[in-house]
Amino acid sequence: MKLILLGAPGAGKGTVAKLLTAIDGSVQISTGDILRAAVKDGTDLGKEAQGYMTRGELVPDALIMGIMGERLLEDDCKPGFLLDGFPRTIPQAEELKVLLAKLGIELDGAVNLNVPRDVILDRLTTRRTCEDCGEIYNVKSNPPKVEGVCDKCGGNVVQRADETEEAISKRLDVFKEQTAPLVGFYTGENMLIDINATSSDVVVADIKSALGI
Numbered sequence: 559m560k561l562i563l564l565g566a567p568g569a570g571k572g573t574v575a576k577l578l579t580a581i582d583g584s585v586q587i588s589t590g591d592i593l594r595a596a597v598k599d600g601t602d603l604g605k606e607a608q609g610y611m612t613r614g615e616l617v618p619d620a621l622i623m624g625i626m627g628e629r630l631l632e633d634d635c636k637p638g639f640l641l642d643g644f645p646r647t648i649p650q651a652e653e654l655k656v657l658l659a660k661l662g663i664e665l666d667g668a669v670n671l672n673v674p675r676d677v678i679l680d681r682l683t684t685r686r687t688c689e690d691c692g693e694i695y696n697v698k699s700n701p702p703k704v705e706g707v708c709d710k711c712g713g714n715v716v717q718r719a720d721e722t723e724e725a726i727s728k729r730l731d732v733f734k735e736q737t738a739p740l741v742g743f744y745t746g747e748n749m750l751i752d753i754n755a756t757s758s759d760v761v762v763a764d765i766k767s768a769l770g771i
């Protein structure tokens with residue numbers, strides 16, 4: 559499948575993407591994961607992106623389009639991909655449309671994961687992430703077996719630098735201003751699949767039934 563996953567920070571894009579990859583082997587492409595890996599490795603991209611990310615702001619569109627323009631050309635994208643955290647602005651969505659047309663790729667839809675703000679806030683403050691593999695945990699509902707250690711890879715499980723209260727509130731404001739308008743954009747493209755994502759168990763089933771798979 560070839561899908562865009564839309565939704566606020568903490569809506570569950572990463573979790574849902576991982577569940578969907580298990581269905582047909584489509585690859586998850588998370589711009590957040592790509593950027594965090596670049597920051598960790600201290601690459602030029604990482605150095606440029608770090609400040610924006612820590613403040614909870616968006617990284618400039620040109621940087622993101624550079625990353626995605628290359629990523630979508632890789633062979634593992636051919637069978638299918640789940641775009642997690644991209645596009646994030648109307649200009650990114652417009653450029654993606656041009657890029658996909660050029661590559662002859664047609665999307666199956668843009669899934670909008672709808673979650674109320676209070677649930678989002680609670681999820682983000684209790685969320686923990688593996689520094690090495692990006693696996694997501696929750697201190698209340700899904701802690702790692704050994705505190706601070708990733709079940710999957712043994713890496714450090716930490717609170718992200720942009721998950722302080724200040725940065726979270728900034729990210730939610732940025733979402734409302736710059737990313738929420740994408741719902742209108744993809745409605746106009748006849749691609750929107752609106753999903754109630756408050757309870758994570760039914761999300762994948764609802765997406766599958768919307769896609770007819």
Ligand code: ADP
Binds near residue numbers: 566591612614646647
């Ligand atoms: P979340 O969805 O939980 O906010 P992500 O891991 O998707 O987190 O993104 C973390 C940060 O990486 C964002 O706050 C932003 O700084 C940067 N980022 C990720 N994807 C994009 C994008 N498509 N455009 C601009 N910045 C991005």
Ligand code: ZN
Binds near residue numbers: 689691708
């Ligand atoms: Zn891990």
